[in-house]
Amino acid sequence: MQRIGVFVCWCGSNIAATVDVKKVAEELKSEPGVVYSADYQYMCSENGQNLIKSAIKDYSLTGIVVCSCSPRMHEATFRKTASEAGINPYMVEIANIREQCSWIHKDMATATQKAIILGRAAVAKVNLNTPLTEGESPVVKRALVIGGGIAGIQTALDIADAGYKVDIVEKKPTIGGKMAQLDKTFPTLDCAACILTPKMVEAAQHENITLYTYSEVEEVKGYVGNFDVKIRKKARYVNENLCTGCGECTSKCPSRKGLNEFNMGLDGRGAIYIPFAQAIPNVPVIDTAQCIKFKTGKCGLCQMNCPSKAVDFSQKDEFIDEKYGAIVVATGFDIITLENYEEYGYSMYKDVVTSLEFERLMNAAGPSKGHLERPSDHKQPKTIVFVQCVGSRDTTGCGKEYCSKICCMYTAKHAMLTREKYPDTEVYVFYIDVRTPGKNFDEFYRRAVEQYGVHYIKGMVGKVYDDGQGHLMVRGSDLLANEQLTIKADMVVLAAATKADESARKLGTMLTASMDTNDFFTEAHPKLRPVESPTAGVFLSGFCQGPKDIPETVAQAGAAAAKVIGLLAKNKLKSNPCVARADSLICSGCSNCEKVCPFGAITYAETDVNDGTVREKRRVAVVNEAVCKGCGACTVACPSGAMDLKGFTNKQIFAEVDAICRQTGE
């Protein structure tokens, strides 16, 4: 049985003017467990707190009820008071008789009566309170960044500069991501490679950064501060330590049938290849599906020609196990495939290209060395039509419902660059809306129109077809002119919708980090915690959280790094003790609680159970207290009541309900 003290606060006249505080104290004295009750002008004042402290000592109190303002105001204060007087801080409950009572009622009798009932509920709860202790867990001072694009690189550099170890895992043979494929960047038109490659080099050379390229995260276990991650380093069949990157092997490879991924398949590459000149690491990789040696056992020219004996056909995938305190997701994006948009003729006509392909066609390091030409006949196009929103803002299920955000700007960029380099080329842009909310963005778009004479047409293309004579006919509507027009073009560029990278979904499951229906990672709070995932210790950087351009991505990358640094700077993590607890004697191991847990805090373990009559091994739920945030979703999903929430137990809430429902004067 508890020994409870009740302390009724006047809050000056805030409470006392409408609530008869003396009567409340008097009435609550007769509640079960209550051995002491008092009222005071300002309970939160030093004197008030001392009153509580001495009562705890004098009456050997085990539980405290303070009838005062909202617990959101002073719960922490009174917990500290209790703690200083030697009882567990979680033995304190607050009855909110100010915000919920004195401030909203005028009639003294009514307010007093309500205050008594609220006090009773708090007393009933405290009777069932148990001491709780905050958990503590150590923090591994190392971060993992998944994805080696601009987002991942920036996050890793920022964390590394702060003095913490960072590993980058990149699934492709090189870091750099999508940005490495771009030609110029809006709105300043500086060359992407010029600003990105120095960062790639910096990441590779940083003493605190380890790169795992051509690698994937295989398994994630653990929780904030203590993640256990298994990384698969795929065999590239070239020894990274021996290879000097001379490129001898790539030039000797007799197979030329591979499609150059970096150039969006617009040209070919050998079976052993370095994705692009500035790749990091500058080490080739063998495409085993294409390699003659792997297919037939014969060839091996690359191995024979390698001056440093780095080619190793017997290489196997390697597994690396590492511990991390924090994980940053920076998996980036891709563009959708266009089989649902054949009205634009992407698969029928070679000269209908995506914007990313166009990016490569414009790029000095691209398949045409920067000379803009049509893929079909390598002629320079004289009329180009750009189509925006191809698959974006589509609610039919064919594309993506969201706005891809970056297309308006890069299309303006493409149009502008085309007109600058080839002033005799006519450029049309079909748009639904031109969205340019960014610094210098609208100015940029207007420049394309006013200075470069790009024809912007408000309307959408209905069909692209060929006239049988090498031209593409683009039929669309010009809504402002109220007409349907057909443009005879040489090339059509489609701003295909963006999508989350395919690896994201699998990773989301591994990390138990929640995602939206579009496979973008969800942030912990859309406004106030935009770079954190709801899963503690998992942070978000770049496009993986939603469409973003480069400046935004870099900003978010830095923000994510700051959050990681804040976490790694701590030696221990304290956790909220009001978390779920599974009773292994009752748990049936049905997994229902696991399914509703938003944080992945529940796992299952084969546990020896002994309830006095039965001894056996059973699959039972285990709550990771460092991960659980205490929402209680699991407690309702659990039919047997094995899952309960500390600080808000079933019994406690029942007791509150019962106390409120008791007849007056009972």
Place this chain on the structure above:
Amino acid sequence: MQMIAEKIKEKIKELTENGKISRVMGWKKGLYGYDSEPFVFENGDLRDFTYDAFSGANLCKYMIAQSKNDGDGKILVLLKPCDTWGFELLDKEHRIKRENIYALGIPCGGMVDIEKIKKSGVKGITEISEKEDTLILKTMYGEKEVNKKDYLLDKCLVCSSKEYKDCDELFMTDLCGDTAEYDRFEEVEKLEKLSSSEKFEFWRSQLEKCIRCNACRNVCPACSCVKCVFDNDNSGVAAKANANDFEENLFHIIRAFHVCGRCVDCGECSRVCPQNIPLHLLNRKYIKDIKELYGDEDEAALLTFTTEDKEPSVVYERGKNNV
């Protein structure tokens, strides 16, 4: 049916001899031919084995206890189509050790409710045998033939699927009878259309009959908790913890909620109820609601959500049509 039973026996022998199974969960003959009951046959002794029109009992739940020990070898369990749904649920919820079980799907042509026969005025039954769709009732007053179809269990009247889930092997299952044509939600719809006070009177009169024998709970494949919340002293609702009659009063509402989204509509709760309370109508209401509100989803309805789910106020709106 006798033919099928014999074939099943042969199959069991074959599986036993091949060392695939060590025991069999089946039905054992009773005294009168209409009281077969679940039984574990061991050591290849199948003397009293039967599979007849009264083998309505779902055996899947016995698998919780029977599959526990790894050392016992595999147990064969015989499952009718509707039995397999509960079996699958138990597997999904990790309540059974699937690797210790050999699930054999067997054909079902509908099971008979002996109470219905008795109610029709047939007294003193001493033996029942089957011939295709005819039941031959030997009574103390002579022999009588009835059509099996007229005395089917309620759950068989709304038989909705002959699909077998999660079985290791299907045996003669093409001999299954047809599914029923009755719409299983018809009864629920009827109740929904009653006025609020009529509904209340209906349920009060039904639930008043409950003697808290727990038969429904014991048979239900979704009610497989190691310890039921109503037996848990710490839950705040268990009988012992409270002097009041809370658990008594709301047992069925809570039970229905606990199996909501997980109930496989096997109809066993109503079949075993000694007081004939139509408990399945509670569960089926949830099934109907889930279908209407959330459509078909892979996950149990209460363990998932969509951001576009209907608001709870939909209940008021839907209720507007009937007063």
Place this chain on the structure above:
Amino acid sequence: MTENEEKKLCAEALIISGVKPEKCMKCGKCSGACPSYDEMEYHPHQFVDMVSKGQIKKLMESASIYKCLSCFVCVERCPRNVMPANIIEAVRALQERPQGTDRLTPDEVKNILDDDTPQQLLMAAFRKYSR
């Protein structure tokens, strides 16, 4: 037609067509694809827009409603599932509902008949051009 009557007709058009014009994001893809565009005074996207604004009278009186080929290109390519063809059909149905407004009368049928005219054409024409 009073303004109120017009509004009522618009509401009816939306009900029988099942079209929700508020889903339209005014991209104009329907009109960019329409094979009858040049024949029409009002174009698919305008049908959606005008009915939602309560301006159905002009549409009903326009020959545009007889130029729609029901080829479903607008329905197919609309990125928002708006179904412009359905609303054009609804406007036509509302126009043809009152007596004596048939676009095509049995007398006129013989004008279009020739040896090869398929039944399909007659059936379709009757369905589209008369009550």
Place this chain on the structure above:
Amino acid sequence: MQTDRGVTAEKEFQPKIIAFCCNWCSYAGADLAGSGRLSYSADVKIIRVPCSCRINPMFILRAFQKGADGVILAGCHPGDCHYSTGNYFTRRRMTLLFSMLDYMGIEKERTRVEWISAAEGAKFSATMNEFAGEIKKLGRSKRLGDLRCR
């Protein structure tokens, strides 16, 4: 209305209403209603829970058992849950539970779910007033207590 206050107090039906409020949005909304002095019925008593998804249907049934006349759940707006998904579960659970109560003939108007954010003090007070008014009209709750097995 009778003039004699004593008699009125005796005779006037004072419903018992429990409001379960999630700590992050609705409880804060109630605080805001308080600091804005936005009065609402004294019949409403609040129980604080971390999230609306902590509310077990058993709590609601228990309240009715013990003589409550109305139970209202208040949580963050869908999409704004502090725990990201808690209120989505609440929404399903309560939709199905309320539907079942209705099916069993228990007045569905006695139960309600409302989404009230920390900024919606005015909505909190208006909602509570309206709910209390509704419950007053319905009168004392009897049915749930009577729906029992012997």
Place this chain on the structure above:
Amino acid sequence: MEYDYYPGCTLKNKASHLDICARKAAEKLGAAMTEIPEWQCCGGVYPMAGNETAQKLPAVRALNEAKSRGRDLLCVCSACYHVLKSVNYDMANNATVITKANTYLENDPWYKGETRVLHYLEMLRDDIGFEKVKKCVEKPLTGKKIASYYGCLLLRPSKIMKFDNPENPSVMESLIKALGGEPVIDPFRNECCGGYVSAEDTELTEKKVRDIVESVKAHGGEMIVTACPLCMYNLKKYGDLPVKYFTELICEAFGIEVLEDD
């Protein structure tokens, strides 16, 4: 393979060749087509308005008839296929139509879109397979440059028709290849021919047909093949390229002779 067959009015009359060739080719391919009894005209066009349940009833009758026999319902005419499939979609998804139609027709049990409606071309592609078609060819159409013309009704709306990729279909091209011909891909193959508007505005139809035929020529096509009697009528009347039904083409390649007045 056994199918319930819904021929439709036009195939019983002006487009009898489409029908006859379909039956003869099916015979050779080992597919049995049983005409469903007492079918009524599908109406020619799908009643798009939500309040036109009555006009959908003939289709529902045919669909329910096929259901009762447990067979798939086969169409050859594009228009019938379009109507039947669209109505079938309603009968599976639109509660109002389901209730009204079943109540009116006194169906017991209710018809809820169970029947699979398929076009003859789908049958060739999905059930029989073009490999088998290839094996039946006796007089391959070698060297013939044939443009397929799909029109609207087979393809759209694709959400309902689910016939082929609506913007880049391939089933007829595959057929032409199987028959030994050389398919010519004409971008106007899914553009409207002018349809029933030819009943009132021949100019419009003429223009549409001209676009199609000119495009076929520009892409090197020498002949057009179609599945729709109305397309056939329009293309023939206003165009100057030979037009054939796809079933005629099959018979030709299979070496099946079909007389003009057969």
